[in-house]
Amino acid sequence: MTTTEFKPTPDTSFHGPVLSFEFPGMRIGVAEYAEGPTGTTVLHFPERAKAAVDVRGGFPGTFNVDMLRMGYDTRVLDAVVISGGSIYGLEAASGVAHALKDDGYRSGDITNVGFVSGAIIFDLGDRRLNELCPDAALGAAALRNAKEGHFPLGAHGAGRMSVHGMYFGTPLHSGQGGAFRQIGQTKIAAFAVVNPVGLVVDRKGGIANGGQALPDGISTIADLLSGMPYERDDLGFVKSQTWSGGRVNPSNTTISVVVTNRKLSYASIQRLAIQVQTSMGRAIQPLATGWDGDVLFAVSTDEVDDPSVHEMEIGTIASEVMWDALLTINEPRVVEPLGHATASQVEKIDGRFIFDKGFELTIRRNSERLTLEVTGERAIFGLPSGHKLEARLEPNGRFIVEGSPMRPLRDGAFVLGDNGEIEHVVVNLGAWQQTGIQQKTTG
Amino acid sequence: MTTTEFKPTPDTSFHGPVLSFEFPGMRIGVAEYAEGPTGTTVLHFPERAKAAVDVRGGFPGTFNVDMLRMGYDTRVLDAVVISGGSIYGLEAASGVAHALKDDGYRSGDITNVGFVSGAIIFDLGDRRLNELCPDAALGAAALRNAKEGHFPLGAHGAGRMSVHGMYFGTPLHSGQGGAFRQIGQTKIAAFAVVNPVGLVVDRKGGIANGGQALPDGISTIADLLSGMPYERDDLGFVKSQTWSGGRVNPSNTTISVVVTNRKLSYASIQRLAIQVQTSMGRAIQPLATGWDGDVLFAVSTDEVDDPSVHEMEIGTIASEVMWDALLTINEPRVVEPLGHATASQVEKIDGRFIFDKGFELTIRRNSERLTLEVTGERAIFGLPSGHKLEARLEPNGRFIVEGSPMRPLRDGAFVLGDNGEIEHVVVNLGAWQQTGIQQKTTG
């Protein structure tokens, strides 16, 4: 599914929980490609803002952040753009810059160039069955749909396909989180696209799993840390993944943003970045590993002096707000009615389903049971070519793959074409579902 | 001329001087939008390369360079992409990354993500009359036309519209430069997109002007440095520009790349970057100012050990090669026959010519003389609205603006439409010419 062959449509609508808050001078937009899924989150500061950056992960992918290291005590930043798609997804940041110019916010004058910074997470690899990534059009769509005071929580924007916990071989879907606190006139907002190799941990040490299945006997980070050292292969995959059928690729990142309306010097904004990202070591364990690309942006809209909150408190309060934000990531996995075929509508199933080049499942039905075999060159959720799964087909047409609760491919259903024949298979039903097209010439 | 309204066509052909050399493992491509003009230069390493970066300017615009600071002693880099277009132009780097994926060089596997780094120069502002910038398509085109052993010199690729010397109020067209040296098995190549606020200086202290006019009495950098301090306005424009009619905007950058085939550790590549960029203080004066965004990439294709050249020599030799490269930038301004109308074909001239939104010249003919007046909101080459120039129309249709040899608008000509009426005006004839469209409704 290369960008030259297929032009997906940015989706800027969203449902589910939203953080609502009042923060004039900051607009937030998300845009997604459902076909990935993948997405982009934009924080736009129409009057520009001061900003600093703190890079702590071992695999960062950043866009135009060096200027934020120059120590300038001025408002230069137009927008922070966070995207999925690894390095490919940096293009969304550029799309935001171009849109700022095309829409008249900025121009080509030296004092008025659209100043966009950004960073990406890795949401490809074994976790989805295509390589669609955010591009300039997606970034522009996110900017053009931005508005004040709304931040969609969970599997939205750049967090559309994010996970946490791969360090322990326990990938859980996460998403993006946000929180806000106002004390006196001082506003502090924190946002994060949460895709760490580690796990998000609540204030009592519990794993923030949002109702997703965990391995038996595991409910706190202490349970998992006590299991160290884990046996791993060369690439760092945990070998003893009894709860998972496939290799889990530890390649992740948390991108976070803390925003305040307080007037702060550059040095203070830089300090805010450092203190808050250090504090995140509490809420994400482990953090800042070589398999993360963690980046935090600290931003001041530079609006109020507020002696009622000493500057010394801001970093510490912001750290708490960030922890609150990290705990809003989880969205229960929703299996919506999607017009799937019932079991009786699809009497015969025997076909090759292509998700993207090289990603192929062959599915055969035998009475109420299905066999799914990886028949392409590329692994399916880490399951190598030749790997077979057994599933049970239910009367409503949904098939359930057998195995541990953390199995990478859990369920699916079929979609019929106009001619009443199977056109697609959809696996892992819900927010993160993947669609494969049946090959016609399987005569 | 917004990107949503107008899709220009990448031009990957080029004429003029070329550096030819043998360096297996490195492919070079350029692509340009003549309508800017602006462009992109790609260095592609199909087998990947080790790399480090050294940022020294005060206004850098970088793409995905933080990974090059992690100290990894491995080959990670696929391509360096340099572009015009200020921050907007960073999109070209992303276009290269996407093309690497779409063309099968790279994929979405964590160990195989297309790793592109890049940086931009500022080539907008007062120096051209539109805001067209490199985008993803231009980057992809440059990659797809890359080949080994050819580097076009002068006004090509990212150097298509670059200048030097604005620090002194003496902007000269520059371009991109390259040089190569092989000693034993050790290959060293240096490339630079040369757009510094300072001036390029040769080994005898002379200004590298490539035949372009300099102010009277000025031929060496010493002549100019002895004139300090210059009187400037708030934005840093030199006030006493007797040789220039308009304000010259000091906003620039030099992006350079040094490449060797020697096996070097990360620390040695980082050192190479630092030593070579420091040495460039000789060849560009001043360098690394707050008005530059200088970035140097040092790259090793990691191929040969060569005891005949001690590692200690590499940085010093590379510094000489870089100076050689910087001295190849200048291309004589060529005024080609372009099918302009002759004086007799355009008896009456009285119209408004729009170059891009807000960039407007009104031109009237009075016998053999023309009056050009800036009538749009935006300045024309720094000449503010209301400014008038006088020109002389020659029989061949070319008009010559009166004034100092360094006047920002020097000459022009008219192009007729099919109906025999004036359709366009072209000013500053040659490689950097700008085209304005006559407005029909000037009744």
Next chain:
Amino acid sequence: MTTTEFKPTPDTSFHGPVLSFEFPGMRIGVAEYAEGPTGTTVLHFPERAKAAVDVRGGFPGTFNVDMLRMGYDTRVLDAVVISGGSIYGLEAASGVAHALKDDGYRSGDITNVGFVSGAIIFDLGDRRLNELCPDAALGAAALRNAKEGHFPLGAHGAGRMSVHGMYFGTPLHSGQGGAFRQIGQTKIAAFAVVNPVGLVVDRKGGIANGGQALPDGISTIADLLSGMPYERDDLGFVKSQTWSGGRVNPSNTTISVVVTNRKLSYASIQRLAIQVQTSMGRAIQPLATGWDGDVLFAVSTDEVDDPSVHEMEIGTIASEVMWDALLTINEPRVVEPLGHATASQVEKIDGRFIFDKGFELTIRRNSERLTLEVTGERAIFGLPSGHKLEARLEPNGRFIVEGSPMRPLRDGAFVLGDNGEIEHVVVNLGAWQQTGIQQKTTG
């Protein structure tokens, strides 16, 4: 008590808890000036080690750490030296370097220069009544008494006078901590001189107070964080310190070291530094503020390959070892019998006691009660000139100051001279006691 007037004697003996462990290739020494008290801790690597540094605090005081940023993948480091005394205390690091040369470990040859890095904590200001700081002699003494496998815990070495908790106005004595873990052949040791503005927190969120008094109702970090924002004065002192009589100066630092015997590349050692210091955000809250000067050194003695522990685990395990280390800091305050005078031996008390230039207490007895008045120019534990305290003299000669359990001056006793008259007063009896000399001419 300037260094030119008074030459204190390094004390390299110590009592109390010790971490014992096996780690060939690392020698540890401490040396202290009891008169401060203040001290120095040396980690010496006789065969040199690879190292990297991670600076995160806003007020760092470092010695020769830039070389550790050059990316060299070689063993260069001879010793890490941590000291009290703020910037003045950096001299101890230099004393170690000189001792390495004088003792024949190193010389003046370029390949054999003694390579010492170091950092300091702030242990002056309101917390003691003199300005004695570590110097070259103290560093040399620490080195010359170093041995393998012993690390004194608590108020020793550079942690001799360290505190934590000033952020909340709750200063608790801390000290230095250490921990060790071996898995297979992989050894990981962690050490820290713990002087953060924040508080050390255990794995259940409790404050690591080692039996020291806390304000009523405060036992967890959550109790204190919920009190934010605190009202503070311009310098950041918490105003509402009902539990403390004086201003508490928030100026602190945590210096930590993680050492492994695993062969690691420079990039991996740098990563270890970053991951472990980030993880410390769990155990010290808040951490990396503008009032801290946090520095972490990561060191590899570069001895073993050990496939049984994947490199990916090292940072995470080391983070747990560091947390263990941080929890060993607290030493109960011990009031030893010190030959103080009994109440009956000091019938009349009426004198000025000088601790150091400007630090003066005037003490008068009235029956079983004492009045202590700050009569010098400088504050006594933050109590300004003119401040009076009331104390009760017990029969054994110890006087107890009245007030909250967190009062900065708690108790004291008097020491007689040969003539049977009072010569000194000792306040805050125990490890951190301060000695004032009675002025003779109070006739």
Next chain:
Amino acid sequence: MTTTEFKPTPDTSFHGPVLSFEFPGMRIGVAEYAEGPTGTTVLHFPERAKAAVDVRGGFPGTFNVDMLRMGYDTRVLDAVVISGGSIYGLEAASGVAHALKDDGYRSGDITNVGFVSGAIIFDLGDRRLNELCPDAALGAAALRNAKEGHFPLGAHGAGRMSVHGMYFGTPLHSGQGGAFRQIGQTKIAAFAVVNPVGLVVDRKGGIANGGQALPDGISTIADLLSGMPYERDDLGFVKSQTWSGGRVNPSNTTISVVVTNRKLSYASIQRLAIQVQTSMGRAIQPLATGWDGDVLFAVSTDEVDDPSVHEMEIGTIASEVMWDALLTINEPRVVEPLGHATASQVEKIDGRFIFDKGFELTIRRNSERLTLEVTGERAIFGLPSGHKLEARLEPNGRFIVEGSPMRPLRDGAFVLGDNGEIEHVVVNLGAWQQTGIQQKTTG
């Protein structure tokens, strides 16, 4: 000659050329140990100054510079201390800090701690015959003898034993340089302790040799650069040193300081540091190699606004002032009458002369000729044990070693004791002379 055995006396007098200038708010002091020789240079700002640092060499040795990277826009810096002695010499910076406290400039209060930053050069190794290094006493002596407006040029202070040119195998004595320029109210001073592996180059490309001998045919840097690549051994020594008898150890450093009285933001001071150190690539070739430890401090005493000199000019002018400073380093080698014995006074010469532990020459006379043999474990100016030199004894008692003008040991003379017998030999007569003591028991 260990510091525990021998306490040399700081020498704060000096003769020779001095830069005199007016710069209130900056005091300069030098102190030297003639026995090294080695020394320290202090720039003291009694009212404190803003500062930033730029580290560019591959082997930096720095003292307390991390705080200068925090971006604070305040006056924190008390003094910059530059010393010889490699890492050992960093102790002088600490001595300055202690002296600031002991002398009442600063104290132990958190807002008043003596803030000293510093860096060192390498002046040990093959270039002198002892390992005496600057220490705390030397730093204090330099501070206490500091005064305004005088900077001694040449072989003084930290530049007492500095050289340049080892990169090419052509070591020339250099020293420290300084220059000053005032335009309107704007003062700019530049200082450098010049010990680069490269050579100082004048504005016409000539080698700044101050009258010292150069190899035949070599007078410009171009002459030497055209000889690349040089054949080197593993440590980087140039093998083809026809003009030198011994190995020349390429281990060097340039430490520089630029000071202005202009009020500048932190970002502008950082920029000043970067621009000026980049510009030094002109005056020192090569610069910033892996064998240098280059550090530049930029300092603002933060006193005047001066619209007559645009801020954009300061870095460029300062770069010129720095080049001027670099060209003041050379001091002609002076051979003073030193009370040497005449040839007739030392009829018999046959003894072992010890310069420092392991540094030993055995000298025998045969009529008017002397044989000098390296008989200790350590090399003498790079000449290995067993190496013999021939010299001619002149009637005035000076002996001249035969060989090329760049021979490392050139001449010498003998000093008699009270008993009329030879007590010392002095070699390389003049500013950089080395003294060996005759061993008594050469029976």
